[in-house]
Amino acid sequence: MKKFLLLLWLPIAVLASEKDSLSINYKQRFANMLDDCDACGCSATGGSMGFVSLLNTNFVGVRYIYQRYSSTDGLYANSPWYTEQFNSVQIWGRIPIFKNAQVSVLLPYHNNSRETETASHTISGVGDLTVIGLYRVYQTTTDSTFLAHTIQLGAGVKAPTGKYDETNNGSINPGFQLGTGSFDYLLLAEHILRRRQFGFQTMLNYIIKTENDQHYRFGNQFNYSVTLFWLREKDDFSFSPQLGVAGEVSESNRQYDQVVAKTSGSVLFGKIGIEAGIKRFSAGAQFLLPISQDLTGGRVDAKYRFGVNLNYSL
């Protein structure tokens, strides 16, 4: 835990020292991405897809995320593998509160299905509500610096508005749920580095899970992403292709305070995305393919994820 907190603060310490340089006063059109994903889909509100478009700071919108997995009970060498599909439609937004401060809100509706030996099993319903307060702790303010920085920090809570059903859990994908059933807490840090039309965004977040009323506690999770982007803005039109990696590392789940075997894991995705905006509207799409993974003790295999979104700038 301490390690992760240190990690969160590290970028600030480093970047604070560069504050004296001159800078370009960008239109603050960049928002902060926030991963808010529980490994292998459980209440995968963000699914490593980021929280917000790079084009608009403050907005409301809808997003659709599709995630595909294959999972097995992991008991036998000849255990069958079954396809799991997670569909999530999300209402999301980032609303300015006062200078340098915003609140992000995300409410998903999930429709998750899993093949079984005989048929398929589907769960659907509202997922967990996430609310995050964000504060811009540093921004390069002058126009002529070589590199411009923006640093945001935030903390938030994920409320168990999604249903956690113990019977879904079984011995297969513990993430096959609408929600974690627990109040979970998020810490996040984000840094955007820009030079002219190019930018480099780094995002780190750590999710602290708590035990739900079924005495199950999902493992704490560390998410990160780095994204290289290019931004073209002209008149009312903006356009931004993006390329990067995103990863998730999760600790073991616990039940009755005992470690549940084969529940920790990690995954690293490569991602490619594009966003385009006209006036106050923008649309985006992202596609993620795993580069390496060892999820849930090897019992879950992430195939791919994609997301599309439509936003309206506030």
Added chain:
Amino acid sequence: MATALLLISCNSDDNAPTTGTGSLNIEFDNVYQSNNLILNTQPNTTSQNEVLKIGQLKYIVSNIKLTKADGSIFTYPKSQSYFIVDETDEASTTLQLQNIPSGDYVSVSFGIGVDQQQWELGADGQGNFLALAQSEDMLWSWSAGYKFLAFEGTFTSPTVASETAFMVHTGKTGTDYNYTTITLPLTNSALVRTDITPQIHIFADASKIIDGQNKIVLSDNNSGGMGAMIMGGENLALITANLSQMFTVNHVHNE
């Protein structure tokens, strides 16, 4: 952020003193090496290059004892502690134990077969189990005794080209009871509570029966090409010894 940090240390405590009784399930999951056991169709190769297609696997599980972390032992009532696990009857593979004192159990012990003390109670002392064993074909006759384990199917080998029957039946022979007691540590504690029924998931590796620490070559027992029938003799002691290596705990669910 300060709020979030405070909440990290805020963890509910479920380790309240345990009282009352609860239930506990023990699942016997038959496997062949690392594979789930599939009867009749799955070819299973032994270290002796024999290929087995297993048609039946049954065994008597008895005298279950559970040990708590503090070393105290709960013995399941002996008269209720005889079960037949039958691979063809899924319900029989999970033993449902009741009235277990609440507690955190760290190991389980059981026997394969029927022990001498129980046998000496005579046919009348067997309760309902005698009828069950008869209907499950796990009794030769009262005097010949119970079959402790029945492992049957067909095999082929470099010297036996066509599928040939095999039958391994263990049990008491003469004055030798051949009763095997097995003690297994649990991977994580089984938390028996009034509202938690743990399930101990045991893997029973059928490969160990004839291909464990002692290797039994079926082809060598295929007398006159009529099939390999092992129900006594020196191989029986070897197979009985193998049974003690057959069982492992894969995991424990507390739900």
